Amino acid sequence: MTLIPIAKPVRIRIKSGGEEHSSLESLKRNFCLEDIKPLLDGRLIRWLQRLGKKEQMLADKLKAFDTNRLEREEGMFAFIQLFFDQELDAAHLRSLQDVAQHWLTNPNYQRNGIYLVKAFFESDVQWTDLTLAKEVYKKRLFPTQDWSAIFKGFLYQKDPELFFIYGKLLYEGIGCTKDDVTGRKYMNEAYSLGWEEAGTYLKRAEDQSILENRNLVRKAVLEIIRKEMAIHAINDRTPIRFMLYSHLRDQLLEQFNVTISSRDLQDYKTAGELADFIVKRIPAETPKNKMTLKIDLERWKNGCTYTNFVTNEDCERLWQLLKTKYQLEIPFSALIGRRGRSRLIIDYVLSQYSE
Numbered sequence: 001m002t003l004i005p006i007a008k009p010v011r012i013r014i015k016s017g018g019e020e021h022s023s024l025e026s027l028k029r030n031f032c033l034e035d036i037k038p039l040l041d042g043r044l045i046r047w048l049q050r051l052g053k054k055e056q057m058l059a060d061k062l063k064a065f066d067t068n069r070l071e072r073e074e075g076m077f078a079f080i081q082l083f084f085d086q087e088l089d090a091a092h093l094r095s096l097q098d099v100a101q102h103w104l105t106n107p108n109y110q111r112n113g114i115y116l117v118k119a120f121f122e123s124d125v126q127w128t129d130l131t132l133a134k135e136v137y138k139k140r141l142f143p144t145q146d147w148s149a150i151f152k153g154f155l156y157q158k159d160p161e162l163f164f165i166y167g168k169l170l171y172e173g174i175g176c177t178k179d180d181v182t183g184r185k186y187m188n189e190a191y192s193l194g195w196e197e198a199g200t201y202l203k204r205a206e207d208q209s210i211l212e213n214r215n216l217v218r219k220a221v222l223e224i225i226r227k228e229m230a231i232h233a234i235n236d237r238t239p240i241r242f243m244l245y246s247h248l249r250d251q252l253l254e255q256f257n258v259t260i261s262s263r264d265l266q267d268y269k270t271a272g273e274l275a276d277f278i279v280k281r282i283p284a285e286t287p288k289n290k291m292t293l294k295i296d297l298e299r300w301k302n303g304c305t306y307t308n309f310v311t312n313e314d315c316e317r318l319w320q321l322l323k324t325k326y327q328l329e330i331p332f333s334a335l336i337g338r339r340g341r342s343r344l345i346i347d348y349v350l351s352q353y354s355e
Contacts, residue, residue, distance in 0.1 A: 012047045014039060014047050016031060016036055017030035017031070017032040017115065024051060024054075024058070024083075029108065031083065032112075032115040033079075037067075037070065040062070040067050044062065045063060046059075048062070058083070061082050065078075065082065073096050076096055076119070077095060080096075080099060080116075084099075097120075097127075097128060097129045097132050099116065100113050100116045101113075101131055101132040103116060104135045104136070105135065114139070114141060117136050118141065127150055130154045130157060130162060133151065133154065134161065134162065134165065137151075137165065144175065145175065146176055147169055147176075148166060148174075148176040149176070151165060151166045151169070152166065158193070160193035160194055160198075161195055163186045163187065163195070163198070164186070164187055164195050164201070167184065167185065167186030167187035167188075167190060167198070168187065168201065169183070170182050170183035171184060177317070181321050187202055188202065213292070214279055216295050217282060217295075218275050221252075221256070221275045221278050222272070222275045224252070225248065225271045225274055226271055228247060228248050228251075229271065252278060256278075256282045258278065258281050258282050260281060293326060294350070296321060297346045297349060297350070300317065301342040303317075309341075310341070310342050310345060312336065315336050315345075318345070322349065328352060334348065
């Protein structure tokens with residue numbers, strides 16, 4: 001008897017999303033377009049033909065599909081529809097963004113949503129769905145994306161969560177130019193519309209701001225005290241009682257609007273102890289406090305786009321701060337005219353301010 005050798009069928013390896021698949025359902029649960037596109041050279045069709053009648057029908061549809069359509073949104077949606085026709089109909093999904101949003105919020109297809117959104121951005125598709133944009137942002141899929149620019153296009157919808165997210169991005173300067181004035185404005189708007197998280201965030205930010213102010217004030221007070229001590233060749237470990245209290249009192253009154261008697265000053269032995277005492281006596285931050293203005297100006301300088309050159313945007317941010325917080329009607333042109341150096345602008349603003 002003659003033996004006729006039978007060749008084994010060549011195994012076709014189908015991998016998507018980092019996993020190898022042996023069934024259509026497995027592939028659908030890890031449906032990565034970037035992994036599937038290379039398989040359209042014929043391997044995916046042959047693999048489907050070996051699985052069963054249902055898969056054979058899908059293979060026939062794939063044969064007739066023009067892969068060049070994958071470069072366009074409608075083509076990508078049509079391709080997904082070949083695999084998920086029943087699921088899309090059941091969920092009433094009519095666009096690629098509908099599919100992405102549905103997948104991202106569905107635990108069974110969340111990875112598919114991530115894959116699709118990444119392909120979405122690579123295709124440079126414009127966001128038209130706010131819910132989807134927020135979902136993608138929350139999952140931090142694209143941390144380097146300028147989300148403030150994306151969300152700005154949705155502000156007309158007056159969505160409270162959007163106002164909070166947009167305001168927070170501006171306030172923290174995440175992926176965009178820092179603008180705490182406008183950021184606070186939108187977070188306050190979100191809170192007024194009932195978004196409680198905005199109120200919590202603003203309270204925490206205010207507490208942090210007060211703490212930072214106190215630290216800056218303490219640093220400034222220490223500098224004044226140590227300058228006085230240097231005049232009299234006194235170091236930090238030498239009792240303060242040898243200092244000329246009258247001169248120190250004058251400086252504290254001028255810069256911090258606080259009056260402290262010589263008797264109070266004599267109770268403290270070191271510069272650090274005295275600074276802590278003085279800071280506790282300085283009034284809480286008020287809009288018409290010159291020290292507060294100095295602190296805000298220093299923060300503005302640190303937040304400028306460049307070290308040695310102030311941009312129009314930096315001037316705009318400062319102009320808004322001075323107008324809203326300090327009621328300083330400084331002409332915008334005056335700031336622009338001095339934009340070469342931040343120090344020129346700061347000196348000019350202080351010269352225009354009076355208690």
